Amino acid sequence: MTQNPFSASFQAKPWWWEAAEPPDRDTPLPDRAAVAIVGGGYAGLSAALTLRRLGHQAVVLDAERIGWGASSRNGGMVSGGLKVAGGDLEKTYGKEEGQRIALAAAASLPFIEETIAREAIECDYVRCGRFVGAWSPAHYDAMAAKADWIAEVTGLPTEMIPRSRQRDFLGSDFYHGGMAAAATGSLHPGKYARGLAAAAERAGAVLVDGVRVQGIAPAGSGFRIATDKGEMVADAVLVATNGYSLDPRGTASPWLARRLVPLNSYIIATEELPEETIERLFPGRRMISESRRVLNYFRPSPDGRRVLWGGRASFRKATAEESAPTLHRRMVECFPELAGVSITHAWTGYVAFTFDGLPHIGVQDGVHYAAGCQGSGVAMATWLGHNVALKMAGAANQRFALDGLPFPTRPTYTGNPWFLPVVGTYYRIRDALDRRAA
Numbered sequence: 359m360t361q362n363p364f365s366a367s368f369q370a371k372p373w374w375w376e377a378a379e380p381p382d383r384d385t386p387l388p389d390r391a392a393v394a395i396v397g398g399g400y401a402g403l404s405a406a407l408t409l410r411r412l413g414h415q416a417v418v419l420d421a422e423r424i425g426w427g428a429s430s431r432n433g434g435m436v437s438g439g440l441k442v443a444g445g446d447l448e449k450t451y452g453k454e455e456g457q458r459i460a461l462a463a464a465a466s467l468p469f470i471e472e473t474i475a476r477e478a479i480e481c482d483y484v485r486c487g488r489f490v491g492a493w494s495p496a497h498y499d500a501m502a503a504k505a506d507w508i509a510e511v512t513g514l515p516t517e518m519i520p521r522s523r524q525r526d527f528l529g530s531d532f533y534h535g536g537m538a539a540a541a542t543g544s545l546h547p548g549k550y551a552r553g554l555a556a557a558a559e560r561a562g563a564v565l566v567d568g569v570r571v572q573g574i575a576p577a578g579s580g581f582r583i584a585t586d587k588g589e590m591v592a593d594a595v596l597v598a599t600n601g602y603s604l605d606p607r608g609t610a611s612p613w614l615a616r617r618l619v620p621l622n623s624y625i626i627a628t629e630e631l632p633e634e635t636i637e638r639l640f641p642g643r644r645m646i647s648e649s650r651r652v653l654n655y656f657r658p659s660p661d662g663r664r665v666l667w668g669g670r671a672s673f674r675k676a677t678a679e680e681s682a683p684t685l686h687r688r689m690v691e692c693f694p695e696l697a698g699v700s701i702t703h704a705w706t707g708y709v710a711f712t713f714d715g716l717p718h719i720g721v722q723d724g725v726h727y728a729a730g731c732q733g734s735g736v737a738m739a740t741w742l743g744h745n746v747a748l749k750m751a752g753a754a755n756q757r758f759a760l761d762g763l764p765f766p767t768r769p770t771y772t773g774n775p776w777f778l779p780v781v782g783t784y785y786r787i788r789d790a791l792d793r794r795a796a
């Protein structure tokens with residue numbers, strides 16, 4: 359392994375921003391809005407787009423830049439609610455409701471594909487498929503027990519791939535086989551965020567950046583919104599702040615923050631590699647994830663020249679630069695031939711987990727929310743934003759299964775996950791034991 363894995367030109371910023379860094383806008387804060395949307399990621403932008411299409415005025419407010427959060431930092435791996443469907447839904451919610459939830463989550467895939475096509479968003483979208491590697495033979499068996507259910511209930515095909523066929527999907531013997539999910543895709547998240555923002559603006563939404571919402575209070579039949587740039591009023595409010603919900607500089611909804619567990623996810627990009635190397639490591643240029651609890655996910659860049667390797671490298675709020683060598687080491691464990699390959703970019707962003715493992719939309723004290731995609735929100739956040747907008751506009755013609763479910767928190771939890779280092783250590787030990795038993 360290289361002693362120093364960093365390239366001389368290393369930058370601690372998303373590689374995606376080389377092509378699509380979220381731009382600055384200098385739109386002034388309006389005095390009022392029909393709908394104020396707090397958070398300018400996929401969820402907020404998708405909600406704004408749908409509200410405008412239904413004829414409602416919408417203003418999106420972001421504390422940083424529109425698309426600056428997880429939405430321009432993620433791995434760009436697009437799935438139809440695989441994470442939701444992979445949970446124990448029938449056990450927790452009963453057969454009928456469990457299946458309704460899985461189906462509602464799976465509908466996020468056709469929805470994002472339709473949005474990208476309808477709005478002509480140039481974001482390198484490809485329905486390339488995904489391979490989920492099994493960390494151990496026991497994990498493979500657990501996956502196999504779930505694969506048919508997922509396919510049957512969601513209508514999205516899955517196939518178990520034994521280790522003997524793994525090289526057709528991944529240029530490595532690192533996993534014990536895995537599951538192929540053909541109805542999944544990939545995109546360039548920065549370009550998608552920019553394109554979704556442009557679509558919302560074209561439809562007439564007002565996008566305002568550099569405005570941090572610090573409180574939302576009822577006022578008459580609407581709401582007064584306190585920000586660090588002054589006040590505004592709105593008839594209705596949506597909070598879509600996801601992994602960035604709790605902030606000492608101002609929290610839009612403390613109620614929502616108490617229900618979300620923000621967790622850093624980290625990614626590195628390698629220097630450019632020969633195209634043959636990428637073709638060999640990623641046959642079919644599929645997206646790759648795995649069954650380990652301390653998850654890794656990786657892919658070729660859309661131009662087919664780099665490996666982008668992501669994972670939960672630290673549970674202690676390490677910087678992107680501090681966590682990069684850990685990701686590099688994990689990449690080399692899977693692809694030993696990349697030992698001498700250097701890192702040009704490393705970055706991190708917050709994902710939001712929930713205590714019940716589900717994404718949620720709903721309304722609390724009159725304020726709507728959409729959040730909690732468990733690190734799998736490219737399609738899902740877009741879909742949640744659309745559904746919460748339909749609800750706000752009174753245009754939903756059926757109940758959305760992720761709407762208004764009980765949204766648990768924990769006693770004394772305020773949104774600061776002090777317990778993550780302990781949980782992370784526990785998960786690492788469980789992963790190590792599972793692998794040792796293999």
Ligand SMILES: Cc1cc2nc3c(=O)[nH]c(=O)nc-3n(C[C@H](O)[C@H](O)[C@H](O)COP(=O)(O)OP(=O)(O)OC[C@H]3O[C@@H](n4cnc5c(N)ncnc54)[C@H](O)[C@@H]3O)c2cc1C
Pocket residue numbers: 396397398399400401402419420421422423424425426427428429430431432433434435436437569570571572598599600601602603605608609610623624625655668705706707708709728729731732733734735736737738739
């Ligand atoms: C490193 C990483 C890798 C990931 N990989 C994948 C992947 O491959 N596939 C996948 O499906 N998902 C992935 N995800 C998850 C996915 O990116 C998110 O689920 C999705 O982008 C969430 O969108 P959002 O609109 O809900 O939130 P975000 O995009 O995080 O937007 C929230 C916004 O709210 C703003 N905000 C917060 N508080 C305030 C306030 N008080 N006032 C005003 N604005 C505020 C923030 O500035 C931020 O811009 C990944 C996430 C990360 C971080």
